[in-house]
Amino acid sequence: MTALLEFEHIIQVNDLTNPELTVLGREALWQGLVYRASYPDHFNPALKCRLEPDTDEHFIRYIDVGEFELRDEVTLVPMQEVRTLIDGRTQPMHAESVATIEEPEPDQLFVRFSYKRDSIGIEGGLDADAFLKEAYSQQDRDAIIVIRQMVANNQLAGNSGH
Numbered sequence: 001m002t003a004l005l006e007f008e009h010i011i012q013v014n015d016l017t018n019p020e021l022t023v024l025g026r027e028a029l030w031q032g033l034v035y036r037a038s039y040p041d042h043f044n045p046a047l048k049c050r051l052e053p054d055t056d057e058h059f060i061r062y063i064d065v066g067e068f069e070l071r072d073e074v075t076l077v078p079m080q081e082v083r084t085l086i087d088g089r090t091q092p093m094h095a096e097s098v099a100t101i102e103e104p105e106p107d108q109l110f111v112r113f114s115y116k117r118d119s120i121g122i123e124g125g126l127d128a129d130a131f132l133k134e135a136y137s138q139q140d141r142d143a144i145i146v147i148r149q150m151v152a153n154n155q156l157a158g159n160s161g162h
Helices: 026-038 128-152
Strands: 004-012 049-053 058-065 070-078 081-086 097-103 108-118
Touching: 004 049, 026 058, 026 070, 026 081, 026 097, 026 108, 026 128, 108 128
Parallel strands: none
Antiparallel strands: 004 108, 049 058, 058 070, 070 081, 081 097, 097 108
16 A cells, blocks of 8 residues: 655635735636636646536646656645545556635635545655645645735736725
8 A cells, every 4th residue: 555645735815914015806716727727737737738628616727847747636626625536546646636715704815735645755864745835835836826926917817906
């Protein structure tokens, strides 16, 4: 049985104490997260991606990663969660991720990113799992920055930053 790497982290989207930072609305943040799930190559140019539409709340994406083509199932829980699944029973790896919008107070938006995937463990004396955790966390921070830029440039439907 393959060991699993599981971790999560939270990114604060709106800092209501910082007047320099535009407050993103939940709809704009949601649209950005859906765009990221639909077009991951926009956020990471090293990826090649194609979509197979299914329903408004479910689609399949195929991502070329080196010599692999991974088949992701993406499930949307409108205005709340984006879930992705690479089923390890039929593919070279198993990976799940969930991006959940949390709003403990009005306009106080956070995104909780949760990951579960096959562990890589130690390779060549390096803790590959620790490297993966940091890489995922950095990609998520960068994604929020890109979503902010897209909102500022009116590139998302449902743009409701204030």
